[in-house]
Structure formats: structure tokens, C-alpha cells
């Protein structure tokens with residue numbers, strides 16, 4: 001094994017393309033509750049799986065953590081917990097140590113402000129230089145914007161899945177409240193969506209749009225006419241009309257009928273992304289938690305969208321696991337697709353190594369994003385970051401061993417996929433980086449959104 005290359009990768013700062021960290025206010029509210037179980041992150045879902053069908057309340061699974069933790073310590077989710085706990089507290093993650101882990105975690109938190117906690121775990125311990133944060137730039141959160149809720153190296157993705165999988169008037173009413181625009185027509189709805197996005201763009205920290213719709217619908221995005229969409233809009237906006245003799249005052253309208261409205265709004269979002277060169281992040285592949293419906297989540301469903309919106313830069317998440325080879329082929333074929341390994345190292349480290357090795361054989365390395373912790377608490381980033389670095393190092397060592405490329409090239413690849421590609425894609429670094437990128441851009445001396 002080439003230890004110098006490994007050291008290089010282990011010390012290389014990361015761009016976290018995707019995270020869900022709670023904001024400072026939520027952190028402060030929970031500050032005293034964080035315990036050893038808070039290190040579990042995604043591993044809670046594996047505990048559910050290990051417990052089998054009879055235990056399916058998370059509460060009861062946590063009560064049986066001593067029984068099921070050993071069964072899941074071997075999975076990628078489990079390994080990340082072990083790695084993080086060892087690195088942070090020099091303790092094995094086991095039921096015997098839970099008390100000691102909680103004490104060490106609490107003592108790390110106790111003498112630090114929220115901002116210092118995030119700096120300590122994310123910047124110092126996980127060595128993450130930039131974080132792309134999901135979920136905070138959302139319609140209901142606009143009033144939080146004047147407050148300092150995240151460190152200054154965080155950028156944000158605007159997300160409103162409820163609009164893009166709409167089944168009743170709730171998201172329309174939310175946009176009305178947030179924008180003051182009364183929505184009587186489909187055009188009003190588009191105007192209200194864009195007005196809400198404007199509020200977030202004004203912060204200078206909006207980096208992308210996010211589509212997480214795979215959690216509520218399949219990724220087959222039709223291209224309905226405005227007439228079809230008007231019909232769906234009218235149905236949702238006229239609840240007092242009878243449909244098959246029933247008034248749907250509160251319940252969802254027929255989701256299938258609403259579909260053309262959801263698809264229409266996705267196209268309006270993509271149109272804006274295209275006009276203003278705002279990247280679009282899309283969840284594809286495996287779903288967090290348990291019982292998710294995987295069948296509709298393949299990146300392959302998105303080909304018509306990639307083809308139609310050629311000017312939009314698509315950041316395609318989670319390596320589309322378990323369809324990682326398909327995403328590699330898509331990324332090789334479509335110049336506007338950037339395959340992203342956020343979260344996938346934890347889901348399946350072995351397949352992640354195979355995936356990165358395979359992608360490097362097929363996809364230009366300036367297009368690959370190697371990391372995103374995709375987690376809610378800053379200390380979980382430490383385990384996920386080390387886990388990813390170990391995998392990346394092994395893949396690159398093997399490439400050098402097999403003489404696919406030199407060690408110098410391996411370092412260049414590591415720097416690109418771990419940090420530089422993200423900085424260039426999201427334009428967070430000074431102009432010199434951007435000038436080297438393939439994407440032409442005249443006005444990129446600083447971060448513009």
C-alpha cells in the first residue's frame with residue numbers, strides 16, 4: 001500500500017455536497033439531550049431492519065440497542081459510527097460505553113457556543129471546508145434568514161418537494177402566505193414560486209435547487225401542456241365542486257390528476273435554473289429510513305429532463321445506489337450531469353469503492369463529486385468523512401498499483417473529486433479556479449447566489 005497517497009487523501013479537505021444539519025437555534029434547544037444514541041445517524045434504520053418486523057417503533061428499537069447494535073456494527077452505517085466514535089472520543093461504540101460516550105460528547109459541547117460546536121466538528125475534526133445545506137432554504141423558513149443560523153462556509157439549496165408532488169392546496173396556500181401573492185391562476189402560482197425563490201437568492205447564499213421528490217413520487221417527469229396543468233390546478237383550487245359526488249374539503253385530490261400540475265411546476269423550476277445558471281441537485285436511488293419505495297428512484301428516469309435542459313448543471317445524488325453503474329454511464333454521456341457520491345459511502349462502502357473505481361474509468365474526473373455527509377448533527381460528519389476518505393484512498397491506491405495512472409495523477413484526482421470540483425461547480429472560490437473549469441463563465445469572481 002502506498003502510504004504517502006493514503007496520507008494525502010486522509011488530510012485532504014472535503015466539500016460536503018449535501019447535509020441536513022439542524023440550525024443553531026434547534027441545536028441550542030436540544031443541546032442537553034444529545035447522548036450516545038445521537039452518534040447513530042443513519043444506523044437507526046439498520047437497527048429497525050435488524051429487529052425485524054415485530055419491532056417497528058423507533059423508540060422500542062432504541063430500548064433494544066444493546067441487542068441489535070452488534071448485528072449492525074458490520075454494515076456501512078454501523079462502521080461509520082464506530083469510526084466516528086473512536087476518532088472523537090477514543091472509545092469503542094458499545095452498550096458498555098454509552099455512558100462514557102454521552103459524558104464525553106456533553107463535555108465537548110458544554111464550553112462551546114453553537115457556532116464553535118459546528119466549527120469544531122465540521123471544520124476542525126471532519127476537515128470539511130464547504131457544506132451544501134439542504135432543507136433550510138424552504139418557503140416556511142424565510143423569516144429566519146436575517147439571523148445567523150449556520151457558519152459562513154455553508155451554502156444552501158432551495159427545496160419545496162410538496163409543490164412538486166402536490167396533491168392538495170397546502171403548498172399553494174404556503175406560497176400565498178410567504179409571498180403575499182393571491183394565487184387564482186396557474187400563472188399566479190409560478191409567480192409566487194419565483195417570488196419565494198427571490199427571497200433566498202437575495203441572501204447571496206443560494207447555491208442550488210434541490211428535488212427530493214423521490215420520497216413522495218417516482219422520477220418520471222412528464223411534460224404536460226399548460227391546459228392539462230390548468231385542469232389539475234382548477235381541481236385543487238375548487239374544493240367545493242363535487243367530484244363523483246364528493247367534496248374534498250381537506251383530503252388530497254386524486255394524486256394522479258394532480259400529477260400534471262406537479263410536473264408543470266418542475267419544468268418551471270428547471271426553466272429558471274436554465275435561465276439563471278442555478279445548479280439542480282436531485283435525489284436518486286436508495287431512500288433514507290425503512291420501507292421506502294425504491295422502484296421509482298432510478299436516475300435513468302431523468303434522461304428526458306437531462307436531454308431537454310442541456311444548459312442546466314445537474315448534481316445527481318447518492319450515486320443512484322444500487323444503480324451506480326447506470327449513473328456512471330449517464331454521466332459519461334451527458335455533459336450536464338455530475339454524479340455525486342454523497343451518503344453512499346455509509347450505505348455501502350464496498351459498492352462505493354467499486355463505483356468510484358468504475359466511474360474513474362468512464363467519467364472525466366472533473367465531473368465526479370466524492371462526498372456529502374448527508375446527516376443532521378455536526379459530530380456525525382466526522383465518521384462519515386473518515387469512512388469516505390478511507391474508501392477513496394483504497395480506490396486510488398489500487399489504480400496506482402495497477403498502473404492505471406501515476407501517483408501524481410491520483411493526488412490530482414483526489415484534490416478534484418474531494419474539494420476542487422465542488423468549489424468550481426458552486427463557484428465558492430476565487431476566479432483562478434473557475435478559469436480552469438470547462439464550464440464557461442464570465443462573471444464568477446465571487447459566489448453569486
Ligand SMILES: [Zn+2]
Pocket residue numbers: 018019020134374
Ligand atoms: Zn439528504
